[in-house]
Amino acid sequence: NKVGYSERTDAVIEPKLSMQWFMRMADLAKPALDVVLNDTVKFHPDKFKSTYRHWMENVRDWCISRQLWWGQRIPAYYLPDGQIVVAKSLDAAVIAAQCIAPLQYGGITASDLIQDDDVLDTWFSSWLWPISVFDGIRYPENPDIRYYYPTNDLITAPEILFFWVARMIMAGQEYRGEIPFKNVYLTGIVRDKLGRKMSKSLGNSPDPILLMGKYGADGVRVGMLLTSPAGNDLPFDESLCEQGRNFSNKVWNAQRLVKGWQVDVSLKQPAYAAVSVKWFEAKLNESIATIEDLCSKYRLSDALMATYKLVWDDFCSWYLEMIKPAYLQPIDSATLASTVCFFERLMQVLHPFMPFITEEIWHLLSEKPADVSIMCTILPAPLPFDHSLLEQFTAAEEVIMAMRTIRKEKNIPFKETVELLIRKNNDEKPDTTFDCVVTKMCNISRLTYVEEKVTGATTFIVKSTEFYVPLKAGADNTAEITKLEEELKYTKGFLESVMKKLSNERFVANAKPEVVEIERTKQADAESRIRVLIEQLKMLKG
Secondary structure: OOOEEOOOOOOEEOOOOOOOOEEOOHHHHHHHHHHHHOOOOEEEOOOHHHHHHHHHHOOOOEEOEEOOOOOOEOOEEEOOOOOEEEOOOHHHHHHHHHHHOHHHHOOOOHHHOEEOOOEEOHHHHHOOHHHHOOOOOOOOOOHHHHHHOOEEEEEEOHHHHHHHHHHHHHHHHHHOOOOOEEEEEEOOOEEOOOOOEOOOOOOOOOOHHHHHHHHOHHHHHHHHHOOOOOOOOEEOOHHHHHHHHHHHHHHHHHHHHHHHOOEEOOOOOOHHHHHHHHHHHHHHHHHHHHHHHHHHOOOHHHHHHHHHHHHHHHHHHHHHHHHOOOOOOOEEHHHHHHHHHHHHHHHHHHOOOOHHHHHHHHHHHOOOOOOOOHHHOOOOOOOOOOHHHHHHHHHHHHHHHHHHHHHHHHOOOOOOOEEEEEEOOOOOOOOOOOHHHHHHHHOEEEEEEOOOOOOOEEEEEEOOEEEEEEOOOOOOOHHHHHHHHHHHHHHHHHHHHHHHHHOOHHHHHHOOHHHHHHHHHHHHHHHHHHHHHHHHHHHHHO
16 A cells, blocks of 8 residues: 655555445436437537546446535434434434344343444535536425526536536436436636646745735636647646736727717718728627527637627727828717617627626616616627628728728828729729728729729739729839739749649549638639739839
8 A cells, every 4th residue: 555644744644445435327327328329418529528427337336425514414313223224313223123022122222322423425425416506406396496407507527527417317317207407517627838737836836815915806817718628638838817907998988989079969960980880890790690609509618709809800990090180080970879789799798707807897888777687688699791891801901901001012101092993803893881981991093993004103903803003103113123022923823723623633522512612712713913013013113
């Protein structure tokens, strides 16, 4: 036997054989295994089903007695001759003994019985938790347990999959004839940067109170959730909490911006604001559908990231900039009303991840009774939306980003207006949906569609459409030529890799038709882009 030593006193721990109470488990384990294998109880992630199956198929009888000074004493009573009676109380044990053998134990009293000194294993009490939390052991048909049992989801750690999860399933089927929950979400273990499990003895566990004081409760929650995919360990990094705090600041400052706008009810909604509202309505519904799908699959970390991008990128970085009125100018009432509505829906979506700041902002955005909480509202459901609007904005977004790059490269300040000339290729019809947004976001004085190529201009391409920004006379085209040559080299390399796939007969024969079609689309786009780039280089080189 390996000699153990006391953690506190360093005294030798001597093994001692003793009588224990056991529960036979084989009959309980089989039905609890069946409901997991047939997905009546679903594990998330399901990779833990194999571990569960191994344990349940090799289950051993459960030693349910513990030699401790506290706990629930085993309800077993010893008679003077060593016989055992099990009963709910001492008085019940006396009656039970008298009933067993009236002649032998007819005159027995409570003082003649001795209760077992052992207490029940803690897990033996815990396996009843889904039932006892609704007082379903004492009152099996009370309204609470009839309404709430079985519950939907259990969130716990994989290391107690057998100690607690399996036993709760057994107890539920034994005492209620029904599973206790429908889904089990298994979290990972929080580890430090070195991969070590956090513990007091190693001193590698941060104080959560200090973290909350530094980054806020919501910031710490976001930092932990961003790195917690189901069933995988959490590599804790304090910088993630800092990212969560920065996100909180971003949302708070967005609220201050919106609440700081002055409203002019006489103003008509500008065209750029109207199309921006339509675009974000579509984007919001697309994202809510994605988030709902991720949550239904228990991919909570991915759901948070999708929410994070929706709020930070789509709402704060794009939508608010698209509708923001000029400096010290008022905003129209229709745009502001839509924006506040969007903001409130975003806070509802974000609330499960960041409950404190979302509650505060939700109340600040519009007047609501003090006793009404965002927690009691219904999460927004995705509505039908225009997919083409999102595709059109993706192209407009590329144009805006390219214009910002040109301004940076050519050292053109934003307050200085520029012209933008657009030439469509392949007989394509111009899509003008977001032209007003591009004009505002890029401070364009004139946006025009042309049929011929423009000389003396810097240029860029979005898909097969050419964009020209006229330069001042005498401008040096060397940098522009270099950039286009690099892009041409990259595009030729990309086309070559696509052609290798398409020239592979096994790939074309075995791949799904839609996959092959995607590669053919890539080929056509690349060839069109190469032709445009060659023409532009010829023009710039004279």
